[in-house]
Amino acid sequence: MKAVILGAGFIAEFHARGYGSQLCAVCDTDASKAQELAQKYDCRWYTDAQNMLDAEKPDVVSICLPTWLHRPYAVMALESGAHVLCEKPLALTMDDCLAMQQAAKRCARQLVTAQVLRWWPEYACIAEQVKRLGTPQYISTRRLQHPSRISWHVEPKLGGGALYDLFIHDVDFVCSLMREPPIVLAASGNRGPQGSFRRIDALLQFPGCCAHVEASSQMPEGYPFTAAFRAEYPDACIEYSFRTAVNINLEKPAQTEFLLYENGGPRTMPVCESAQETAFRDEIAAFLHGVETGSPSLPLEETIAVMQTVDTIHRLIC
Numbered sequence: 001m002k003a004v005i006l007g008a009g010f011i012a013e014f015h016a017r018g019y020g021s022q023l024c025a026v027c028d029t030d031a032s033k034a035q036e037l038a039q040k041y042d043c044r045w046y047t048d049a050q051n052m053l054d055a056e057k058p059d060v061v062s063i064c065l066p067t068w069l070h071r072p073y074a075v076m077a078l079e080s081g082a083h084v085l086c087e088k089p090l091a092l093t094m095d096d097c098l099a100m101q102q103a104a105k106r107c108a109r110q111l112v113t114a115q116v117l118r119w120w121p122e123y124a125c126i127a128e129q130v131k132r133l134g135t136p137q138y139i140s141t142r143r144l145q146h147p148s149r150i151s152w153h154v155e156p157k158l159g160g161g162a163l164y165d166l167f168i169h170d171v172d173f174v175c176s177l178m179r180e181p182p183i184v185l186a187a188s189g190n191r192g193p194q195g196s197f198r199r200i201d202a203l204l205q206f207p208g209c210c211a212h213v214e215a216s217s218q219m220p221e222g223y224p225f226t227a228a229f230r231a232e233y234p235d236a237c238i239e240y241s242f243r244t245a246v247n248i249n250l251e252k253p254a255q256t257e258f259l260l261y262e263n264g265g266p267r268t269m270p271v272c273e274s275a276q277e278t279a280f281r282d283e284i285a286a287f288l289h290g291v292e293t294g295s296p297s298l299p300l301e302e303t304i305a306v307m308q309t310v311d312t313i314h315r316l317i318c
Contacts, residue, residue, distance in 0.1 A: 001022055001059045001288060001292075002022065002056060003022045003059070004024060004052060004061050005023065005037075006026075006049055006063050007063065007066075008027070008030065008033040009028075009033070012064040014276075014277070015284065016041045018285070019284060022288075023041050023043050025055075026041075026043060027046040027047065027048070030047075031045075031047050034046065044056070053082070054080070057081070058080075059082060060082055060083045060287070061080075061083070061084050062084075062284075063087055065087075067089060067159050067160060068152075068157060068158045070086055070089075071091050071099060075099070078103050078109050079107055083109050083291045084111045085114055086113055088114055088164075089160070089164045089307065089310070090303050092160045097303075097304055097307045110300075112298050113298060115169070115172045115173075115298060115303070117172065118172070118173065118283070119280075120275055120278075121279065122242070122258055122271065123229070123240075127176070129260065130231060130238070134233075135209050136233050136238075137210075137233060138209065138211070138212075139209060139231050139232075140230045141170035141212070141213050141214065142214045142215075142227065142228040142229075143214070143215045143226070143227050144214075144219050145223070145225045145226070146217075146220065146225075147219075154194045154198070154217070155196065156194065160197075161191075161192065161194070161217065162197060162198050162199065162216060162217035163189070163197045163200050163215070165217065167215035167313075168306070170215065171213055171306055171309060174204065175302070175305065175309065176302070178207075180305075181308065181309050182204035182206050182211065183206075184309065185205050187200070187203070187316040187317050192217075192218060198216065199218055200216075201213070204309075224245055225243065225246060226242070226243050227243075228241040229241075235262070236260070236262040237260075238259075238261075239259045240257070242256050243256075283297075
């Protein structure tokens with residue numbers, strides 16, 4: 001299966017690792033970035049997406065571009081005949097999300113959102129435990145970081161800030177556990193200087209379960225990137241925390257704690273030392289398997305439902 005990547009920024013590196021020998025080309029308008037990534041993975045490079053799609057005729061395309069470019073380039077890739085794995089968030093507006101959904105349907109191709117948390121080893125284990133224990137009474141999630149990436153990510157119409165960069169991870173994961181969209185009971189948010197929301201708190205109601213989802217990209221300098229999850233039951237509790245100096249970086253050590261409280265005492269759950277690399281590799285493997293079998297690794301309808309929940313929260317805090 002032939003794969004190409006649109007975009008040669010830091011997230012493209014993880015996609016390239018996942019595709020391995022199946023990667024035949026990368027594209028970026030910055031020729032130096034495209035060439036550097038291509039040389040590292042022994043493939044061709046381009047600076048024009050349409051030229052690459054016409055020349056390579058790939059089976060699958062990873063969209064690793066800034067969020068505001070997702071819609072036009074995902075549609076371009078779909079119309080070229082490729083299946084598409086698009087980095088999260090799918091888009092910043094529901095109009096764009098629905099247009100991308102329509103394009104995938106029109107072209108009879110899969111469009112899958114790269115929600116890597118679903119393949120993160122510890123989060124996958126959490127999902128297994130929730131399936132075994134049943135619906136928790138309460139869920140709490142947290143995703144916090146220092147604003148080290150002051151770029152397009154924090155521009156309201158380009159990256160959308162923490163709402164779309166951080167918060168969406170945990171909303172998607174919690175919805176995947178509950179298997180249905182929630183009712184938004186309450187939400188609050190603080191904007192940064194650029195106008196995007198940099199801190200978001202939301203209370204989500206599922207049948208039998210209330211979830212508190214928190215995200216912030218305005219923590220003080222020196223504060224580590226922090227992700228945490230807790231699910232509470234009358235007689236059990238799942239608790240996971242992950243702290244590292246820099247988000248998604250293979251060279252930085254992480255402090256991870258993963259415990260299951262059940263039957264009167266805590267049990268240490270397995271932790272993957274290479275969780276980040278494993279998650280992206282498994283995500284891409286699942287995407288390719290879904291293309292081969294005709295059963296998407298993450299149905300687009302689930303992503304649309306999550307984006308509608310995020311859109312509702314965005315409207316409440318505006």
